[in-house]
Structures are given as structure tokens and as C-alpha cells.
Amino acid sequence: MLYREALNRAIDEAMEIDSDVVVLGEDVGLYGGSYRVTEGLVSKYGEERLIDTPIAELSIVGNAVGMAIGGLRPVAEIMTVNFALLAFDQIINHMAKYHYMSAGKITLPMVVRFPQGVSRQLAAQHSESYEQMLSAVPGLIVFAASDVNYAYHALKYAILSDDPVIFIEHELLYNKKGEIDLNTELDPFKARIVKKGKDITIVSYLKMVDDVMEAVPEIEKQLGKSCEVIDLCSLNPIDFKTLESSLKKTGAIVVVEEDHKMGGYGAQIVSWAAEEMFYSLDAAPLRIAGADVTIPYNRRLELASIPTPEEIKARILAWGAENGV
Amino acid sequence: MNKMLAEEIYYDMVLGRFFELAAKEHYMAGDIAGFLHLDIGQEGFSVAAMKAFAKGDVFTTYREHVMAISRGMDPKAVMAELFGKVSGVSRGRGGSMHLFDPSHFFYGGDAIVGGQIPNAVGCAYARKYKEQQDGVMVVFGDGATNGGAFFESLNIASAQKLPLLFLCENNGYAIGTKITRVSPFEKQAKKAEPYMLTMEVDGMDAVAVYETLREARHLIEDGHGPVFVEAMLCRYEGHSMSDPGNYRNKEEMKICKERDPIERMEKMLHETYLLSEEEIDALRQRAQRAVDDAVEFASAAPEPELEELYDNIFSKDV
Amino acid sequence: MAYEIVMPQLSDSMEEGTLVSWKVKVGDSVKQGDVIAEVESDKAIMELQSFKAGKVEALTVSEGEIAPVGTVIARIAVDTVPEVKARSEVASLKETVPEKKEEKMVKAPEKKKNVVAEPAEQREVQITGSASPKARALAGKYGIDIEKLQAEGKLQKPAHSVDIKNYYDSRYFTEKALRLLTDYNLDTDYFETGKKQTEADVENYIKKYNIPLPEKLNSMQKNIILNVTAAAQKPVYHIYDTLDSRLLLAHSTEKTTITLWLIKLFAEAMMQHETFRSTLGTKGLQLWPNASVSLAMANEKALYMPVFKNCNAMDMEKLTKTMEDFKAAVKEERVPSEAMRGSTFGISNLGMTGITRFDAMINANDCGSAAIGAEAEGKIAVTLTLDHRIVNGWQGAAFMQTLKTLALDPLFFKGSK
Known part of the structure; x- marks a missing residue:
């Protein structure tokens, strides 16, 4: 099953369970979604529940907030996070705040989902990542789906839960293959241990998890150490428990993120490690992040602006040698 | 309009004015802080709008105290909210600009100019989807009609034929900027004309506001799609407490106050419904007592406990 | 006023x-x-x-x-x-109101912590020298002067926790003591510092506190645990009966043992009762054309269930040869996993130990097992443990009857030779 099919299945099942679930966004209905996530759903549930909106992101999220107030469970699709910037007023001032500032009288059971990140030469205005901003907004749950199983379970949970959820996907993951495990219940707030290890904790999320996993065999071989790879999954709240038990074991932490390093999300993890886990640290924490530049169009430059498996490997090897890891 | 309703509207208007005056006094005394936007001069509009649209959902702005009270929220709880107390409608979380009460279908209190309009559009979609008769009313100022959210909403609401009443509270000023300096029109209904039926009403005349909105509501309930109503009115105070309002000259304010909605209503009660001076006075005294009680309640109410800081971040413990 | x-x-x-x-x-x-x-x-x-x-x-x-x-x-x-x-x-x-505004400014509430902090005394250590935070914490705990040791060249620069640990271990424990600690998975923290701990000290500690020697399970042991756990969850019932032992004893020799005759006997009965050649798969029952019997064989450490595949077609010579191969494999602890797959019924014979009757667990995917006791007064006790999802009571009883008939049938023993 493909990642986008898993998302489709999650939406489909949620719509089946609850007739209050509606999907809105640009091209989500008759067209089937820009990344084919909502493919086939309009023929099953009708245009009333798969609402094709104008290209007006502010209204997509703003209307979803109103739909949630009016008793529906809207799932808003924004074509990419870059366009979601037009809706940030609605996301931050309305979606995130109504529950708190009404002292819990208003609940907003809604999801805003979008892909983000560097794909293939989509250039400056279609390649950004904004998990760092969204995770900094109290009141928003932020999930980042890096694999098929999590994509299915977490999205279904998000749609059927009563809280506003930002659901982050990645453009390069839509055709990733995987299986859904229907026998095990998945806690979407729990970080996923992708690979067990005992010497280095590597924390990542979204597409970078795959890049880390590609780099790990060579890192382990050359350093003679084993890496524990953790996919954060829930970016807000963070599953510090899983991180803590891993870091206590390894004493060394590396955070890999695709976004710009300045003000990037990984800084939060490193700050936590320094503040809360200082005496467990046996090496200086390492952050591998994107360059602080606008994402360029040219493929060579584009790849140089984000971490690649080669860069992850080279940086961790150099860091390992320097820190006696 | 029958006598009982006329009296009710009058009472709510006076209650609203006394409430706002008390709020002003206690802001100056430091009991209320932050931004405080008073509705003095606009009470007839605010009360009549709530009475005419008694059943549907209401989304409105940060100048919402009078609407909230007229909608049925307890003046005590509203005043306590202004005082930031735990007995306030939002437990002191929201303050003057954020009064919410889903039990009265009041999603009030949005402090982003125009930000509530797309929410009302979504809510109207939900009502239509659920085949619920009562529509949605969204109140916004003339200033909000210059923003993108307004135009997006006109477009979507009319394309979807949503049961939505756009109610523009045109008091001529966006904070201190005269509307004609930033918009080609004095009357903003022009912007809505290509999309939907528009109506205009004297916002200083509570009866006219009530009748116009009732008509608009019937159109919406009949599946006519959205309707735009513009009320021309006048706020006596500055935009908020920190604004002396000196961009309007004395002559302009004098003409304004000659249209005073409370005096007009009083005159009507007296001449049409034959209420005596004493009867009208009794209504005023009742309103003053209610406001005094509200202030006393708010003063004595406790502050929220610090442990509450982390409550209601999410709907349940996540 | x-x-x-x-x-x-x-x-x-x-x-x-x-x-x-x-x-x-x-x-x-x-x-x-x-x-x-x-x-x-x-x-x-x-x-x-x-x-x-x-x-x-x-x-x-x-x-x-x-x-x-x-x-x-x-x-x-x-x-x-x-x-x-x-x-x-x-x-x-207003003064009767509990919280004052000024107080609100200074007394911020404590945020719920997700993380349990390290013990306070570890944070207060004053350690000089070049070392990682974790190494410093450890040095503080052990009272090790990093700077001095680094000046003397006895400690790596910068020091990591593993360096501190190694220094501490080698200073306070003999090599043999350390090896024993590793075997018993014991932390050096359990021992007092100030003197060098020897192997004898560690042994005393182990005896005094009754510390078990942790032994890791090998893959065979893990498999057995998985198998018997799965077997315990099967809905089973038992049939208790005896076989006449006279013909079996009469035909057995040192090479053609009773066990081999029993395998032969069961294989023949299985050919007559197809339910005993059935297994339960994910999609339903599977019926196998030949009889394959698993046999419980043990060495000192582990139990194995090698399978006599298609043994209905084997003559006594082939059976004997197969048995010899299995015996050798079990002795060397080298039974290949493919040799333990494909059976539908199992036999466990404890007769040589003198036990008269017991019942056995069902092996892997088998539909049942037979527990064979010692020969006594011309009879051998047989207990069938059967998986009720595959074999019902009537079928079980019929199978038992066939076994008993065959055990008394001279033609069976002749024909098999």
C-alpha cells in the first residue's frame, strides 16, 4: 500500500464512521486531490462532503473552523504548506485559540493537512517547511507522518478526535510503500523507534527518517557503534519519555531535520537535551539541518540546501571522531 | 412590534448603556485592563440585531458586550470576564474582546478584523449540511470590508447559496480613519451587490434594524442564499479606551447624538405604547440595579487559580 | 459621602x-x-x-x-x-481576593515536567578537567579527580563516561572480578571502594545475596518456549487407553526399537484416519497425503521434535537409518530447522524411564500427540492429546481403536518387515 493510499483509507474510514466528517480544499473533490489522496471519495460520498473550494486558503481553514463550531468534523487540505501561510491567521488566531480562550466551551474537531518540504526542483515558493512555527503554537496538535502505518492510524485518530490537529505530510513520501498493521493499536502521540541501538540516539521526523536510515548502516560500520533511530511522529506534544530512555542509554544525541537550521524545530530537542538531560550527555549534541537559504531551483544547489544521506553520514562520522563516540 | 418586545428592547438598550458606562468607569479605575471597546451609541443596533436573529448562530467582533448581554449572557458573568475573574464567561481567559457562549449560539468576541467572517461561512455550511433551518449571522465593521477575508466570504457564501446574513456595522471609522479615505464607497453594501441581495438601514433606529433583519432572516430561511445588510450608525466613544476620538469634530458628534437610539426608543414607548414616565423610569432603575449587581459580583469574584493556566489547551489530557 | x-x-x-x-x-x-x-x-x-x-x-x-x-x-x-x-x-x-496582581507576576506556576531530573547531588559536583557532562557526573559519583588524572596521563582527554568507568573498574576490581561481574550482569556500584575487589569478594557477594547466573536463551530454547506457549493455548482434550505390548516386544530388537515400531504403527493408523493428517492453516484445514510424525528427542540441554517425513512409505531399514541420523544430530545439537517441520502428529515416549503414564503437549502445528508410558503387565499406556478444532472425540476414539487393533495384528508386523 502507498502512503497516499493509507491517507485515503484513513479519510474514507472516518467518513464511513461519521457522517459529520467532510473534506474541503482545492481540487479535493472531482479532481481527486493534487496528490491523489482523496481519489475516489467524491463518488462514494458526494460533492456535499468533498467540497471543492476556491483558491482561497484563508477561507479553507476559516470555513473549517466555522464548520467545526457548527458541529461538523472538517478535514481541510491545503495543497502545500507554502500556501497555508495565507491561512496562518485562521490557524493561529482561530483554530488554535478558540478552545482555550473560551475556557473549553468551544471545541474544534478539525484537521488541517498539507505536504511540505523539498521535493524535486519546485523552487522557492513550493519547498518550505513550517513545523517549527506550527509546533510553537499552544493549542495545536502537530503530527508528522513518515511512514504508511503511522499515516493511516494518526490521520484517522486526528479526524475522529476533538482537538485541532495539524497533519504534516511530505511531497516525496506520497508514493512510499508500506503496510498498515491493523492488529496493533497505535498511539499517535508516541515516538516510533525505527531501529534499536545502544550508542547513538538519532532523532528525526518526516522524510529525513528515511534518509537517516539510508545513512545508518555505513555509520555503524565505520564507527563500530550502533544507532537508535527515533521518528518523533508527534511534533507537539513531544514524547520526551521515549527520547529520555534512549538518551540515558546512549549518552549521545543527533537531530536531523530538513528545515533551515536557524530557529529550526530540532533546536527544541537539543535544548531539551541540554537542559533536562545534561548529565546523561557523553558527547556534544549534533544538529544536522538545512542551510539558511531560500530553496534554489537548480538540483545541485537544491540538494546542497538540505541534508542528504551522504551529508548525514559524513557529519555523524566527523562528529563521532571528534567526540569519541 | 408589540409592546412587550418594545419594552424588552428598550430595557436591553439601557442595560447595555449603563453596562458600558460602568465598564468605562472601572477601566479608568484599573479594575478592567487591556483593550476595551465601548458600544455606547450603538446599543439600539446591537440589541435589535440579537432580537431579530434570536435563533441562529451569531459571530461578531470585539465590540460585543451589549450583544452578548442582549443574547442572554448574564451581565454578572460578562462583567466578571471584563474584570478577568474566574466567574467570567470565559473564566477570565478571554477578557472584553472574547466572550463566547455556545449555549446561546454566540461565538462572539473575535479580535482579528474580518477574521470571524470565514468562520461564519463555515458554520453556515454546517447548518445547510445538517438541514438546520436557522441560519448564521456575522457582524463586522465597515473597516473589515476592505480585507481579503470579507471578499473571499462573499464569494464562497454566494457560490454555495449559504444561509448567511452579512451584517455590516458601518460607523464610518476604522479606528480613526474615515472610511471614505480608504474605500471608494461610503456605503459598503456596494461591494456585496454583485454577489447577493443588499439592504440598508438606519442603525440608530432599533425598530428599523429589527424589522429589516427580520425580513433578511426570512429570506435566508427560505433558501434565498446570503443577504447583506448595512446599518449606518455612530459610536459616541473612541475606538477603544485609549482613543479620544478627536478625529471627529464637535458638530459631527452633535448630529450623531441627536439620533440617539435610546431617546428615540423612549419617545416611541411614550407616544406609541403609552408608557408613563414612571414606567420608563422603573425600567431604567432596574437596568441600573442589574449593572450595579454585575459590578459588585465582578469585584468580589476570585481570580483564577494559577493551576488553571494549563487547563483547556486540548479537549482532553493529551 | x-x-x-x-x-x-x-x-x-x-x-x-x-x-x-x-x-x-x-x-x-x-x-x-x-x-x-x-x-x-x-x-x-x-x-x-x-x-x-x-x-x-x-x-x-x-x-x-x-x-x-x-x-x-x-x-x-x-x-x-x-x-x-x-x-x-x-x-x-479587593484585598479579600486571594491573588494580587503583583504576586501573579513573580510566582509563575511550575510547568508539568515530562522528564525526571537527575538526582541533585550529581548536579552539584565541582569537577575540573576536560570531560563530557556524563563523565563529570560519573567522576563526581566515584570521587575521581579528572584534571589530576589527565595531567598524569592516566585518563583520556577529553574524558567520556566510558573512560571514567574503565579507570574506576580497573582501579578497584581485579580482572577476574570484573569478568565475574559481567557474567552475573552486576554493577560495580554494589561494591565498596577503598580496596581492590577480588574474584573471591565477588563470589562472596553472589552467595550472600543469592544472585542467579543469568543465562541467555539460545534460539532453540526460544523456539521451544514459543511452541509450548502456543500449544498451551490450543483447545485440547485427552484420551487415555493402553496398547497390547506383546507383539511390539516380540518384534523389537536393539536396532528396531519399540519406538520405531510405534512410529510405524501410528503412521499406518494415520493413513486410515485422514483427520490425523490434517493441520490448521490460516485459511482453513490442510489435508496431507502422507503421514509425517514428529518425535520428541532430548539431549541434556534441549528438546527437539525432528520429523519422520512420509514415514508411511518407509520400511524398517529406512526408519532405523533416519533415527540414527536424528540421534547424531541431537547429540551434536545440530538439528536443522527444516528437519523439524511438516509433521501432523507427534509421539513422545518416556517408557524407557519407567514412567507409566503422562500426557504430552502438542508440537507446533500438529493436530495431536501421543504420550507413551512404560510397559507393564503386557500393556503400554497411551495418552492422546488432541486439538479439538481438528479432531473431534469420535474421530479420536476411532483412531485409538485402530492403534489397538494394529498392535494385535501379526500381519501388520509381518508386512512391515
Whole structure:
């Protein structure tokens, strides 16, 4: 099953369970979604529940907030996070705040989902990542789906839960293959241990998890150490428990993120490690992040602006040698 | 309009004015802080709008105290909210600009100019989807009609034929900027004309506001799609407490106050419904007592406990 | 009663105001809403109204004077019975309110922590020298002077926790003691420092505190645990009966043992009862054309269930050969996993140990097992353990009957030779 099919299945099942679930966004209905996530759903549930909106992101999220107030469970699709910037007023001032500032009288059971990140030469205005901003907004749950199983379970949970959820996907993951495990219940707030290890904790999320996993065999071989790879999954709240038990074991932490390093999300993890886990640290924490530049169009430059498996490997090897890891 | 309703509207208007005056006094005394936007001069509009649209959902702005009270929220709880107390409608979380009460279908209190309009559009979609008769009313100022959210909403609401009443509270000023300096029109209904039926009403005349909105509501309930109503009115105070309002000259304010909605209503009660001076006075005294009680309640109410800081971040413990 | 007018708060950020001008003087009468003064806030000059009607009693701030917000600037003798309490009274009322604003500023609440902090004493260590935080914490705990040891060249620079640990271990434990600690998975922290701990010290500790030797399970042991756990969850029932042992004993030799004859006997019965050649797969029952029997064989450490595949087609010579191969494999602990797959029924023979009767677990995917006891008074006790999902009681009883008949049938023993 493909990642986008898993998302489709999650939406489909949620719509089946609850007739209050509606999907809105640009091209989500008759067209089937820009990344084919909502493919086939309009023929099953009708245009009333798969609402094709104008290209007006502010209204997509703003209307979803109103739909949630009016008793529906809207799932808003924004074509990419870059366009979601037009809706940030609605996301931050309305979606995130109504529950708190009404002292819990208003609940907003809604999801805003979008892909983000560097794909293939989509250039400056279609390649950004904004998990760092969204995770900094109290009141928003932020999930980042890096694999098929999590994509299915977490999205279904998000749609059927009563809280506003930002659901982050990645453009390069839509055709990733995987299986859904229907026998095990998945806690979407729990970080996923992708690979067990005992010497280095590597924390990542979204597409970078795959890049880390590609780099790990060579890192382990050359350093003679084993890496524990953790996919954060829930970016807000963070599953510090899983991180803590891993870091206590390894004493060394590396955070890999695709976004710009300045003000990037990984800084939060490193700050936590320094503040809360200082005496467990046996090496200086390492952050591998994107360059602080606008994402360029040219493929060579584009790849140089984000971490690649080669860069992850080279940086961790150099860091390992320097820190006696 | 029958006598009982006329009296009710009058009472709510006076209650609203006394409430706002008390709020002003206690802001100056430091009991209320932050931004405080008073509705003095606009009470007839605010009360009549709530009475005419008694059943549907209401989304409105940060100048919402009078609407909230007229909608049925307890003046005590509203005043306590202004005082930031735990007995306030939002437990002191929201303050003057954020009064919410889903039990009265009041999603009030949005402090982003125009930000509530797309929410009302979504809510109207939900009502239509659920085949619920009562529509949605969204109140916004003339200033909000210059923003993108307004135009997006006109477009979507009319394309979807949503049961939505756009109610523009045109008091001529966006904070201190005269509307004609930033918009080609004095009357903003022009912007809505290509999309939907528009109506205009004297916002200083509570009866006219009530009748116009009732008509608009019937159109919406009949599946006519959205309707735009513009009320021309006048706020006596500055935009908020920190604004002396000196961009309007004395002559302009004098003409304004000659249209005073409370005096007009009083005159009507007296001449049409034959209420005596004493009867009208009794209504005023009742309103003053209610406001005094509200202030006393708010003063004595406790502050929220610090442990509450982390409550209601999410709907349940996540 | 006097109504006090204070320097008003006129904006969210105003802390003090200038009294620009008075519009009234002492003795003047004022109506509610009358402008009495002009005040300059941080944002604008604004008019100040009286909220009560009455006579101006006093003006306590002069024009041009700056006063903090809340200072009384005028007093008005109210005409009628006052409806609002004087400021000072309101203030005293407010004091009964538990939380004051100033306190709110300094006493921030403690945020729920997701993480349990390290013990305090580890944070207070004053360690000099070049080392990682974790190494410092460890050095503090062990009382190791990193800087001194690094100067003497006895410790790596910068030191990591593993260096501190190694230094500590080698200083306070002999090599043999350390090896024993590793075997028993014991931490060096359990031992007092100050003297070098020997192997004997560690042994004493192990005996004193009755520490078990942890032994890791090999893959075979893990498999067996998985197997028997799965078997225990099967819905089983038992059939208890005996076989006549006379013909079996008469035909058995050192090579063609009773066990081999039993395999032969069961294989023949299985060919007559197809349910005993069935297994339960994920999609339903699977019926196998040949009889394959698993046999419990053990060495000192582990139990194996090698399978006599298609043994209905084997003659005694082939069976004997297969048995010899299995015996050798079990002895060498090298039974390949493919040799333990494909059976539908299992036999466990404890007859040689003298046990008269017991019952056995069902092996892997088998539909049942037979537990064979010792020969006594011309009979051998047989207990069938059967998986009721595959074999019902009637089928089980019929199978048992066939076994008993075959055991008394000379033709069976002849034909098999």
C-alpha cells in the first residue's frame, strides 16, 4: 500500500464512521486531490462532503473552523504548506485559540493537512517547511507522518478526535510503500523507534527518517557503534519519555531535520537535551539541518540546501571522531 | 412590534448603556485592563440585531458586550470576564474582546478584523449540511470590508447559496480613519451587490434594524442564499479606551447624538405604547440595579487559580 | 459621602498621567457625564467625565502635575444616596481576593515536567578537567579527580563516561572480578571502594545475596518456549487407553526399537484416519497425503521434535537409518530447522524411564500427540492429546481403536518387515 493510499483509507474510514466528517480544499473533490489522496471519495460520498473550494486558503481553514463550531468534523487540505501561510491567521488566531480562550466551551474537531518540504526542483515558493512555527503554537496538535502505518492510524485518530490537529505530510513520501498493521493499536502521540541501538540516539521526523536510515548502516560500520533511530511522529506534544530512555542509554544525541537550521524545530530537542538531560550527555549534541537559504531551483544547489544521506553520514562520522563516540 | 418586545428592547438598550458606562468607569479605575471597546451609541443596533436573529448562530467582533448581554449572557458573568475573574464567561481567559457562549449560539468576541467572517461561512455550511433551518449571522465593521477575508466570504457564501446574513456595522471609522479615505464607497453594501441581495438601514433606529433583519432572516430561511445588510450608525466613544476620538469634530458628534437610539426608543414607548414616565423610569432603575449587581459580583469574584493556566489547551489530557 | 475621582487608566499601557486642565472648580455642581478635566495619557489628551452628579468638594492635583494612575485627584459630594462604594472601600474589598496582581507576576506556576531530573547531588559536583557532562557526573559519583588524572596521563582527554568507568573498574576490581561481574550482569556500584575487589569478594557477594547466573536463551530454547506457549493455548482434550505390548516386544530388537515400531504403527493408523493428517492453516484445514510424525528427542540441554517425513512409505531399514541420523544430530545439537517441520502428529515416549503414564503437549502445528508410558503387565499406556478444532472425540476414539487393533495384528508386523 502507498502512503497516499493509507491517507485515503484513513479519510474514507472516518467518513464511513461519521457522517459529520467532510473534506474541503482545492481540487479535493472531482479532481481527486493534487496528490491523489482523496481519489475516489467524491463518488462514494458526494460533492456535499468533498467540497471543492476556491483558491482561497484563508477561507479553507476559516470555513473549517466555522464548520467545526457548527458541529461538523472538517478535514481541510491545503495543497502545500507554502500556501497555508495565507491561512496562518485562521490557524493561529482561530483554530488554535478558540478552545482555550473560551475556557473549553468551544471545541474544534478539525484537521488541517498539507505536504511540505523539498521535493524535486519546485523552487522557492513550493519547498518550505513550517513545523517549527506550527509546533510553537499552544493549542495545536502537530503530527508528522513518515511512514504508511503511522499515516493511516494518526490521520484517522486526528479526524475522529476533538482537538485541532495539524497533519504534516511530505511531497516525496506520497508514493512510499508500506503496510498498515491493523492488529496493533497505535498511539499517535508516541515516538516510533525505527531501529534499536545502544550508542547513538538519532532523532528525526518526516522524510529525513528515511534518509537517516539510508545513512545508518555505513555509520555503524565505520564507527563500530550502533544507532537508535527515533521518528518523533508527534511534533507537539513531544514524547520526551521515549527520547529520555534512549538518551540515558546512549549518552549521545543527533537531530536531523530538513528545515533551515536557524530557529529550526530540532533546536527544541537539543535544548531539551541540554537542559533536562545534561548529565546523561557523553558527547556534544549534533544538529544536522538545512542551510539558511531560500530553496534554489537548480538540483545541485537544491540538494546542497538540505541534508542528504551522504551529508548525514559524513557529519555523524566527523562528529563521532571528534567526540569519541 | 408589540409592546412587550418594545419594552424588552428598550430595557436591553439601557442595560447595555449603563453596562458600558460602568465598564468605562472601572477601566479608568484599573479594575478592567487591556483593550476595551465601548458600544455606547450603538446599543439600539446591537440589541435589535440579537432580537431579530434570536435563533441562529451569531459571530461578531470585539465590540460585543451589549450583544452578548442582549443574547442572554448574564451581565454578572460578562462583567466578571471584563474584570478577568474566574466567574467570567470565559473564566477570565478571554477578557472584553472574547466572550463566547455556545449555549446561546454566540461565538462572539473575535479580535482579528474580518477574521470571524470565514468562520461564519463555515458554520453556515454546517447548518445547510445538517438541514438546520436557522441560519448564521456575522457582524463586522465597515473597516473589515476592505480585507481579503470579507471578499473571499462573499464569494464562497454566494457560490454555495449559504444561509448567511452579512451584517455590516458601518460607523464610518476604522479606528480613526474615515472610511471614505480608504474605500471608494461610503456605503459598503456596494461591494456585496454583485454577489447577493443588499439592504440598508438606519442603525440608530432599533425598530428599523429589527424589522429589516427580520425580513433578511426570512429570506435566508427560505433558501434565498446570503443577504447583506448595512446599518449606518455612530459610536459616541473612541475606538477603544485609549482613543479620544478627536478625529471627529464637535458638530459631527452633535448630529450623531441627536439620533440617539435610546431617546428615540423612549419617545416611541411614550407616544406609541403609552408608557408613563414612571414606567420608563422603573425600567431604567432596574437596568441600573442589574449593572450595579454585575459590578459588585465582578469585584468580589476570585481570580483564577494559577493551576488553571494549563487547563483547556486540548479537549482532553493529551 | 464623597465620590473619589482618580487619575484614570486611559490605555492598556498607561502608568501615569498629566492633569492638563481642570474644567471645574471647588464648589461647582456637576452632572453625570460632565467633563471635569483634561488628562494626557501616553497616547493622547482625553477628557475626563464624572460618573456621578454632585458638588466638587476638592481638587487634589493641580494643573500640569503628573500623577500615577489610581491617585485620587478630586472628590465630589454625591447628590443622592451613593450607589457605588468609595474607591478606598472598593480597594479594601479587593484585598479579600486571594491573588494580587503583583504576586501573579513573580510566582509563575511550575510547568508539568515530562522528564525526571537527575538526582541533585550529581548536579552539584565541582569537577575540573576536560570531560563530557556524563563523565563529570560519573567522576563526581566515584570521587575521581579528572584534571589530576589527565595531567598524569592516566585518563583520556577529553574524558567520556566510558573512560571514567574503565579507570574506576580497573582501579578497584581485579580482572577476574570484573569478568565475574559481567557474567552475573552486576554493577560495580554494589561494591565498596577503598580496596581492590577480588574474584573471591565477588563470589562472596553472589552467595550472600543469592544472585542467579543469568543465562541467555539460545534460539532453540526460544523456539521451544514459543511452541509450548502456543500449544498451551490450543483447545485440547485427552484420551487415555493402553496398547497390547506383546507383539511390539516380540518384534523389537536393539536396532528396531519399540519406538520405531510405534512410529510405524501410528503412521499406518494415520493413513486410515485422514483427520490425523490434517493441520490448521490460516485459511482453513490442510489435508496431507502422507503421514509425517514428529518425535520428541532430548539431549541434556534441549528438546527437539525432528520429523519422520512420509514415514508411511518407509520400511524398517529406512526408519532405523533416519533415527540414527536424528540421534547424531541431537547429540551434536545440530538439528536443522527444516528437519523439524511438516509433521501432523507427534509421539513422545518416556517408557524407557519407567514412567507409566503422562500426557504430552502438542508440537507446533500438529493436530495431536501421543504420550507413551512404560510397559507393564503386557500393556503400554497411551495418552492422546488432541486439538479439538481438528479432531473431534469420535474421530479420536476411532483412531485409538485402530492403534489397538494394529498392535494385535501379526500381519501388520509381518508386512512391515
